[in-house]
Every structure is written in structure tokens, then in C-alpha cells.
Amino acid sequence: MINYLTSMDGNILIFIQEHLRSPIVTPIFRFITSLGNKGAIWIILSIALLCFKKTRKTGILAIIALFLSLLIDNILLKNIVARTRPYEIVNGLHILINKPSDYSFPSGHTGSSFAAAIIFYKELPKKYGILALMLAILIGISRLYVGVHYPTDVLGGAMIGTFIALFVYRMQFNLKVNDRKSLEI
Numbered sequence: 061m062i063n064y065l066t067s068m069d070g071n072i073l074i075f076i077q078e079h080l081r082s083p084i085v086t087p088i089f090r091f092i093t094s095l096g097n098k099g100a101i102w103i104i105l106s107i108a109l110l111c112f113k114k115t116r117k118t119g120i121l122a123i124i125a126l127f128l129s130l131l132i133d134n135i136l137l138k139n140i141v142a143r144t145r146p147y148e149i150v151n152g153l154h155i156l157i158n159k160p161s162d163y164s165f166p167s168g169h170t171g172s173s174f175a176a177a178i179i180f181y182k183e184l185p186k187k188y189g190i191l192a193l194m195l196a197i198l199i200g201i202s203r204l205y206v207g208v209h210y211p212t213d214v215l216g217g218a219m220i221g222t223f224i225a226l227f228v229y230r231m232q233f234n235l236k237v238n239d240r241k242s243l244e245i
Contacts, residue, residue, distance in 0.1 A: 069210035070150035076204055077153060085205075086156060093157060093202035095195070096169035099126050102176035105192075117232075118183035125175035125228045129221055133171035137220070138163040146210050155207040167209045167217035170200040174221025175228075182229050196221075 095101040103126060109119030143165035147155045162168075173196035181189030200218055203209040209217075 065212060066149070066210070069212055070146060070153070072211050073146055073150055073153055073204060073207060077207065081156075081205065089202045089205040090156060092195075092198050093169065093206050096173055096199040096202070099130070099168075099172040099176070101195070102126055102172055105180075106176060115184070118179060121183065121228055121232055122176045122179045125179050125221075125225045126172055128224045128228065129168070129172045129175040132224065133166050133217060133220060134162065134168045137166055138168070141165045143210075143213070145208060147207050153207050157206045157208065160208055164209055165213045165216055166220055167200065167203050167213045169203055170196070170209075170214045170217030171221040171224075173199045174218045175224045178222050178225030179229060182225070 102122065106119045106122040106126065109115040109122065111119075142163050145160065145164045147153050147159070177189075177192035177196035180192035183189075184192075196218075200214045203214055204211060
């Protein structure tokens with residue numbers, strides 16, 4: 061089963077390389093993927109949200125979600141699963157950026173992107189939340205385009221990031237309810 065999945069993932073990456081890569085689009089996807097390096101764009105946006113009282117809670121929730129994504133995706137799961145990067149296995153796959161030094165599953169770029177974007181979507185006006193989700197999706201796609209992740213790595217990162225965001229969002233709601241109850245006693 062794992063061999064079949066890896067083979068299917070590899071075929072998708074070769075298809076992207078042979079049919080979707082172009083000299084016009086490549087610099088755009090390199091830039092998009094760089095936005096996700098170390099969660100930079102999401103950290104910057106979260107810090108910016110901390111500067112305004114109206115959006116401070118959103119910034120705090122996003123930073124918590126980003127921290128949990130780092131712990132779960134990059135420190136825990138990548139080292140437990142230890143999946144080899146696709147460019148080391150898929151014959152003929154050429155990467156378009158420097159080789160990452162960690163394992164492949166899950167995509168940390170995608171995980172952090174969805175962790176922050178889902179918080180933004182839940183907390184900010186929808187037009188900003190939708191833009192954040194669009195950027196998260198583009199960052200995930202960019203990881204496939206540049207050849208450093210399998211599709212299942214990106215899908216896994218998106219699912220884990222979404223779960224983390226919803227967990228953080230729900231926990232802050234539960235804390236509010238519990239705080240009110242403790243004040244009433």
C-alpha cells in the first residue's frame with residue numbers, strides 16, 4: 061500500500077514537472093514557497109495583528125497555532141515518520157529550490173499556513189480570511205511545484221494545520237466559558 065501511494069505521489073510530481081512548470085510561473089512559485097519559510101509570512105501577519113486591540117486575540121491565537129504546528133509537524137511527526145524527500149526517490153524529479161534538510165511528511169510549510177489561515181478565517185472579516193486561505197493553498201501547491209514534497213505530505217500538512225487551528229479556536233472559546241463560570245461562583 062505504501063509503495064503504491066509513493067508511486068502515485070511520484071507520478072503526480074513528474075506530471076507537474078513535465079506539464080505545468082514554465083519559465084513564467086516558476087519564479088512566482090519560488091516566491092510563494094519562500095513566504096512559508098519558517099512560517100515567516102504567518103508570523104509577520106500575526107505580530108502585526110498583535111499591534112491593534114481589535115485584532116490582538118487573533119494574533120495570539122495564530123501564534124499559538126503556529127507554535128503547535130511547529131511542535132507537531134516539524135519536531136514530532138517529521139522525525140517519527142521520517143519520510144524521504146521525493147527528489148531523492150522519484151527518478152527524473154528536479155527540484156527548483158535548495159534541498160531542505162529535514163524529512164518530508166508532513167509539509168511544515170503547509171501545516172503552518174493552514175494553522176494560521178484557518179484562525180484568520182475564523183476571526184477576521186471573511187475577505188481577509190479567504191485571502192489567507194488562498195495563500196495557504198498556494199503555499200501548499202508551491203511545495204509540489206518546486207518538487208520538495210509529495211502530494212500526501214501537503215494534504216497531511218493541510219489537515220493537521222486545520223485540526224490545530226480548530227483545536228486552538230475551540231480551546232479559547234472553552235476558556236471564555238470557563239472564565240465566566242468561575243466569575244459567577
